Each structure stands twice: as C-alpha cells, then as structure tokens.
Amino acid sequence: MTDGGRDLVYLVTGGCGFLGEHMVRTLLEMEPRLRELRVFDLHLGPWLEALNPGPVQVTPIQGDVTRAEDVVAALAGADVVIHMAGLVDVWGLNDPEIIYRVNVQGTQNVIDACVQTGTRFLVYTSSMEALGPNTKGHPFYRGNEDTPYEAIHTQPYPRSKAQAERLVLEANGRKVRGGLPLVTCALRPTGIYGEGHQLMLDxxxxxxCTGGWLFRTIPASVEHGRVYAGNVAWMHVLAARELGSRATTMGGQIYFCYDDSPYKSYEDFNLEILGPCGIRLLGTRPLLPYFLLFLLAILNAFLQWLLRPLVVYTALINPYTLSLANTTFTVHTDKAQRHFDYQPLYGWEESRDRTVSWVKTRKGHPGPLPRD
Ligand SMILES: NC(=O)c1ccc[n+]([C@@H]2O[C@H](COP(=O)([O-])OP(=O)(O)OC[C@H]3O[C@@H](n4cnc5c(N)ncnc54)[C@H](O)[C@@H]3O)[C@@H](O)[C@H]2O)c1
Ligand SMILES: CC(C)CCC[C@@H](C)[C@H]1CC[C@H]2[C@@H]3[C@H](O)C=C4C[C@@H](O)CC[C@]4(C)[C@H]3CC[C@]12C
Known part of the structure; x- marks a missing residue:
C-alpha cells in the first residue's frame, strides 16, 4: 500500500448523472483506499471542478461507452469499475437501437475492456426493471432476489437492462489480462429519489402551476419501490470493496437496492417529499377512472408516432409508464446485508429531509424533463 493505505484506482461510468454524482461524492467520503477516481461520462458536470477531493486524485474523462477505444483508455490501470452509464428512457425519446447500443453494447465494451486491461472488479448498476413489472401487470409484493416472477420485456429500456445485466453476470469468472478471474455483480435499484432527482422537481x-395541488391518478394501494440515492451509492461502495475478499459469495450475484424508505404508491411517496414543500395531493381515490388515463396514454403514444417525422413528442404518461406506476413492485430483502454487510447509511427521515432541502433550494431553477 502507498500514501497512507490509498492504493486503489476506481472508474465510475456515468459519473456525472443523477446517481453518478452521489456515487462520486460517496466514494470520496467513504472509501479510504481510494487513490484515484476516474469520472467517465459523455457530458462532464461543472460540479466536478468544485469538488474538494482531499488526498484523492479525481480524473474527469469525457468519453462514450459505445466507443470501445474510449472505454479501454479510461480503464487502463484501474482496479475497480462501477458501470452506471446508461440511457434511462421510458418515454420513447431515443430510438430503441440507440438504447441498445448504449446500455447493452456499452456494457459489453466495459466487460471487454476489463479483460483487455486486467481490471478485476466490476459492479453494474442494473434496475428493478431487469425483472419487472411485467406487461401482464403481475404484482411483485415485497419480493426478494429469489422470488419467482415472470419477466416479460417489450420495451427497449427494461429489455436493455435485462440484457446488460445478463452479460455482466455471465462475465463473472472470465480471465482478465494477467490470468486472474473477473469478479462481477449487479445491483438493482427500484425508483431512486434524492438530491438531483429531476422528475421530483418536475x-x-x-x-x-395548479396552486400547489397534485391530482391523484394512482390508487393508494399500489406500492412502488423507492430507494434513496445516497444509500444506492453506499451499496455500490460496499459491493465494490468486498468483491475481492468475498468473490465466491458475491461473484455473479444480483442484489436489490433497499433501505428504510416507506412502501407507498408513487404519488403518495412523492408527497412525503413535496408535502413539506407546500404541495398537497387531491383525492383519496384516483380522480380520473383508469380507462380515461389509459386512453390518454394511448393518445400520447399515437401523437408520438404521428409527429415522429417532425418532432420527438413525449409525455409523462404513456401506456408503459402508466402500467409501471399502476403495478405493485416492492422489495423486501436482506441479501446485501448477508453477503457484504450492507446497512443503509441514511435512515428514512434523513433521506427525506435531504431531498426536501434540495427541492426547496431548487425553487425557480428551470430544468429539463426528462434528462437526456
Ligand atoms: N433513476 C432511477 O430511478 C434508476 C433506477 C434504477 C436503475 N437506474 C440506473 O442507474 C444508472 C444511472 O441512472 P440515472 O438515473 O443517474 O440516470 P442519468 O441519466 O442521470 O445518468 C446517466 C449518465 O450516463 C451518461 N451516459 C449516457 N450515455 C452515455 C454514453 N454513451 N457514454 C458515457 N456516458 C453516458 C449520461 O451522460 C448521464 O450522466 C442507469 O444505468 C440506470 O439504468 C436508475
Ligand atoms: C402519476 C403517474 C401516472 C405519472 C407517471 C409516473 C411515471 C413517470 C413514473 C412511475 C414509475 C417510475 C419509474 C420507476 O420508479 C422505476 C424506474 C426504474 C429505473 O431503472 C428508471 C426510472 C424508472 C423507469 C421510473 C421512471 C418514471 C416512472 C415511470
């Protein structure tokens, strides 16, 4: 070891995204063996310049995961890669082919670069959507990693996350340069919230615009899994740290991301954050009947198709996002605790309060929907 025990080089792909920023900050704060942190992204964030990294060298790398040569160059000499770059698109903003290229081919490029450069540890940010909810609307009620569920993927984003996750898990054990085996695992967050969550701000x-009111559209009984970004990042830190010493247990495994965030419907959960910011939710039951919402979703999908030659029309509600929001999908597990001693770094109240404070500071700041 060198420099007071700081001997490891980490690479975070997608390090300037919503989760990526939490990842970078958590690594700097919580990983005492970190010597160099490479932050790889298509678009580098200005906040990187303002970081106070202490003894760690932070290296911003502007690159594209779809370009194998970018990934190899970034990975050379790195010990660990946390791969979270991806296109999060459930709105039809991007061509399915592009989603595949970034999420699946990009992940294959990361695996190949590990093999080529000798990087031995890979943590992949998957998603609950690698599993579900499926298009049949089957509920996944407080399930764990072993709960049987029929995964059916018709949409480009969830399909790409499932394909990429499979690639990562199958790569576990492959020999990397130098002859040692690659050790991989995949973490599956549910819906992430926290500072920087653009959709919450939207x-x-x-x-x-409606005088402080939101209108209930989803029955309160439909539970939707949520997890705080700081805890998701912390889980990545621990998984990356323990992959070396617990390779037999952790290699090739999936882990849901979980914490103490309450089980609620998507809207009721949002209200936990937005309520303290002065927002109220109207109705104890959905104000519009489901069939009308469904018609609206179909209309939006039709408009998107119709206008495609001229403009990419997107709306919050389409048939897929509506079914996602309307299907119970929550996790209840302790696998990460058993395999690598994960405990949430932030309790529910702190996670909520940090997010509330952030929303309050963002009053009046414009922002895009959704992020591209
Ligand atoms: N947001 C959620 O609720 C959620 C839930 C589960 C899983 N995830 C996963 O977490 C990861 C991060 O999601 P996020 O919400 O922070 O999204 P985000 O869009 O904020 O971040 C993704 C980052 O990847 C970068 N990126 C995109 N294409 C790239 C490319 N070709 N090369 C290099 N970088 C590229 C983007 O510039 C962006 O900074 C994704 O893999 C996503 O699938 C997110
Ligand atoms: C009031 C509603 C009908 C409005 C629609 C809400 C909709 C935009 C929300 C509901 C559920 C959200 C997704 C869910 O939290 C999980 C994920 C997984 C992750 O991998 C990417 C983000 C995503 C798809 C959320 C996107 C926004 C959704 C669809």
Missing amino acids: FYRNAQ
Whole structure:
C-alpha cells in the first residue's frame, strides 16, 4: 500500500448523472483506499471542478461507452469499475437501437475492456426493471432476489437492462489480462429519489402551476419501490470493496437496492417529499377512472408516432409508464446485508429531509424533463 493505505484506482461510468454524482461524492467520503477516481461520462458536470477531493486524485474523462477505444483508455490501470452509464428512457425519446447500443453494447465494451486491461472488479448498476413489472401487470409484493416472477420485456429500456445485466453476470469468472478471474455483480435499484432527482422537481413545478395541488391518478394501494440515492451509492461502495475478499459469495450475484424508505404508491411517496414543500395531493381515490388515463396514454403514444417525422413528442404518461406506476413492485430483502454487510447509511427521515432541502433550494431553477 502507498500514501497512507490509498492504493486503489476506481472508474465510475456515468459519473456525472443523477446517481453518478452521489456515487462520486460517496466514494470520496467513504472509501479510504481510494487513490484515484476516474469520472467517465459523455457530458462532464461543472460540479466536478468544485469538488474538494482531499488526498484523492479525481480524473474527469469525457468519453462514450459505445466507443470501445474510449472505454479501454479510461480503464487502463484501474482496479475497480462501477458501470452506471446508461440511457434511462421510458418515454420513447431515443430510438430503441440507440438504447441498445448504449446500455447493452456499452456494457459489453466495459466487460471487454476489463479483460483487455486486467481490471478485476466490476459492479453494474442494473434496475428493478431487469425483472419487472411485467406487461401482464403481475404484482411483485415485497419480493426478494429469489422470488419467482415472470419477466416479460417489450420495451427497449427494461429489455436493455435485462440484457446488460445478463452479460455482466455471465462475465463473472472470465480471465482478465494477467490470468486472474473477473469478479462481477449487479445491483438493482427500484425508483431512486434524492438530491438531483429531476422528475421530483418536475412534479413540484407542475403542482406550483395548479396552486400547489397534485391530482391523484394512482390508487393508494399500489406500492412502488423507492430507494434513496445516497444509500444506492453506499451499496455500490460496499459491493465494490468486498468483491475481492468475498468473490465466491458475491461473484455473479444480483442484489436489490433497499433501505428504510416507506412502501407507498408513487404519488403518495412523492408527497412525503413535496408535502413539506407546500404541495398537497387531491383525492383519496384516483380522480380520473383508469380507462380515461389509459386512453390518454394511448393518445400520447399515437401523437408520438404521428409527429415522429417532425418532432420527438413525449409525455409523462404513456401506456408503459402508466402500467409501471399502476403495478405493485416492492422489495423486501436482506441479501446485501448477508453477503457484504450492507446497512443503509441514511435512515428514512434523513433521506427525506435531504431531498426536501434540495427541492426547496431548487425553487425557480428551470430544468429539463426528462434528462437526456
Ligand atoms: N433513476 C432511477 O430511478 C434508476 C433506477 C434504477 C436503475 N437506474 C440506473 O442507474 C444508472 C444511472 O441512472 P440515472 O438515473 O443517474 O440516470 P442519468 O441519466 O442521470 O445518468 C446517466 C449518465 O450516463 C451518461 N451516459 C449516457 N450515455 C452515455 C454514453 N454513451 N457514454 C458515457 N456516458 C453516458 C449520461 O451522460 C448521464 O450522466 C442507469 O444505468 C440506470 O439504468 C436508475
Ligand atoms: C402519476 C403517474 C401516472 C405519472 C407517471 C409516473 C411515471 C413517470 C413514473 C412511475 C414509475 C417510475 C419509474 C420507476 O420508479 C422505476 C424506474 C426504474 C429505473 O431503472 C428508471 C426510472 C424508472 C423507469 C421510473 C421512471 C418514471 C416512472 C415511470
């Protein structure tokens, strides 16, 4: 070891995204063996310049995971890669082919670069959507990693996450340069919230336009899994740290990301954050009957198709996002605790309060929907 025990080089792909920023900050704060942190992204964030990395060297790398040569160059000499770059698109913003190229081919490029350069540890940010909810609307009620569920993927984003996750798990054990085996695992967050969550801000701003009201569209009984970004990042830190010493247990495994965030419907959960910001939710039951919402979703999909030659029309509600929001999907597990001693770094109240404070500071700041 060198420099007071700081001997490891980490690479975070997608390190300037919503989760990526939490990842970078958590690594700097919580990983004492970190010597160099390479932050790889298509678009580098200005906040990187303002970081106070202490003894760690932070290396921003502007690159594209779909370009194998970019990934190899970034990975050379790295010990660990946390691969979270991806296109999060459930709105039809991007061509399915592009989603495949970034999420699946990009992941294959990361695996191949590990093999080529000798990087031995790979943590992949998958998603609950690698499993479900499926298009049949089957509920996944407080399930764990072993709960049987029929995964059916018709949409490009969830399909790409499932394919990429499979590639990562199958790569476990492959020999990398130098002859040692690659050790991989995949973490599956549910819906992430926290500082930087653009969609939460969009709901806040929409409500401001209606005098502080949101209108209930989903039955309160439909539970939707949520997890705080700081805890998701912390789980990645621990998984990356323990992959070396617990390779037999952890290699090739999936882990749901979980914490103490309450089980609620998508809208009721948002209200936990937006309520303290002055927003109220109207109705104890959905104000519109489901069939009308479904018609609206179909209309939006039709408009997207119709206008495609001229403009990419997107709306919050389409048949897929509506079914996602309307299907119970929550996790209840302790696998990460058993395999690598994970405990949430932030309790529910702190996770909520940090997010609330952030929303309050963002009042009046414009922002895109959804992120591209
Ligand atoms: N947001 C959620 O609720 C959620 C839930 C589960 C899983 N995830 C996964 O977590 C990861 C991060 O998601 P996020 O919400 O922070 O999304 P995000 O869009 O904020 O971040 C993704 C980052 O990847 C970068 N990126 C995109 N294409 C790239 C390319 N070709 N090369 C290099 N970088 C590229 C983007 O610039 C962006 O900074 C994704 O893999 C996503 O699938 C997100
Ligand atoms: C009031 C509603 C009908 C409005 C629609 C809400 C909709 C935009 C929300 C509901 C569920 C959300 C997804 C869910 O939290 C999980 C994920 C997994 C992750 O991998 C990417 C983000 C995503 C798809 C959320 C996107 C926004 C959704 C669809």
